[in-house]
Amino acid sequence: MKRLFALAVLALVACGPTQVAAQSGRAVLGFGEDRGAGRQVPLAQVVRSIAARHPGRHLNTTMGEYGGRAAYFVQWQMENGRVVVFVVDAESGRELGRQGG
Template identity: 55%
Template sequence: MKRLLVITALLAAPLAAAAQPWPDGGRAAYGADRSDQDRARDAVRSGRQAPLSRVLAMIAQRTPGRHLNTTQGDQGGRPVYFVQWQMTDGRVVIFVVDAESGQIIGRQGG
């Protein structure tokens, strides 16, 4: 009987979680929202921000490895890219890149 209750609880938990509304009215709570992406795209098109493709090519020239992920934020009031990069030996480095100039301004890890 206990086993049946445990199995029932385990099966019902994902259904209950799926039935819960998103905390912000329907949009998933991870990643950038659409307006963030649109602002970044507009900044690149207008020349106020370096294209991510150029930033990734520059990092690849200097540091062999592969791109894992990129997020945007700010550092010291300036827009930056946080580029997560896996080096050929498996270590992961986060490059902090000035989004306006496209220059690396910091490095964390690795």
């Protein structure tokens, strides 16, 4: 499973510029209401949104950038056991893509 996750993250990195949130100076979790000013959707809200559409369980989350925007990379195990990495825009909570599964 760890190899699959590592391969999925590497594939996502190859698809677009990725930079660790700490290196970019952005907060990992922003809890403010003003999402238009660089604030981020709470991770708990992102996980609830994924769970509502895709039954399974949350395994891990990392932060980075995808297409120049802050993003959550959410590792999710589907009901059938397959692992998917969802790429979610950290400011809007919108799913940008997925890898695996």
